[in-house]
Amino acid sequence: MNILIDACSIINLFNAECLERICQLPDRKFCIGPIVLGECNGDCAQHVMALIAAENIRQLDEREIDGERFLELLDQFNLGPGETECLAAAETLNYTVCTDDRLARKAVADLFGMDRRIGTARLLRWSVEVDLMACVEAQQRFETMKQEGGFLPNLDNGFFCQV
Secondary structure, eight states: OEEEEOHHHHHHHHHTTOHHHHTTOTTOEEEEOHHHHHHOOHHHHHHHHHHHHTTSEEEOOGGGSOHHHHHHHHHHHOOOHHHHHHHHHHHHHTOEEEOOOHHHHHHHHHHHOGGGEEOHHHHHHHHHHTTSSOHHHHHHHHHHHHHTTOOOOOOOTTTTTOO
8 A cells, every 4th residue: 555644644653753663564655745745844854854765755756746736636625735745646646645634634535535544543553453563552652642732633542452
């Protein structure tokens, strides 16, 4: 599964110190667009660049994104440029989108259906399913994301352990 990941999800995972581990999920290839990369700053941007250099995240070429469609989607959904870039690229490349932004999640579901929309909670749960981390750790990382400013839902404590 190819997954486009937006800046809010990247930042949430970085803040919880688990971005690199999430990129190790089997049968998942993570991609980031040039606009989304530009929305990452400081240590987070450096970390993402290291993951790109290590080929744990693939950086999309701007030519893979239809510029006209990007502008149409920007106007249609009134999202930020990074979220819109994810929509445009996902449409062209038939990828899944990982976003924690509420309006972007709705746009992904409207355009592509629920099966092509995920968030960081799902990534953490998958990491438990394949033994990359324990369910208690996944819950702690999710809580850290929220403490660091991530606008994430309140999940039942068993969400990550119901595997």
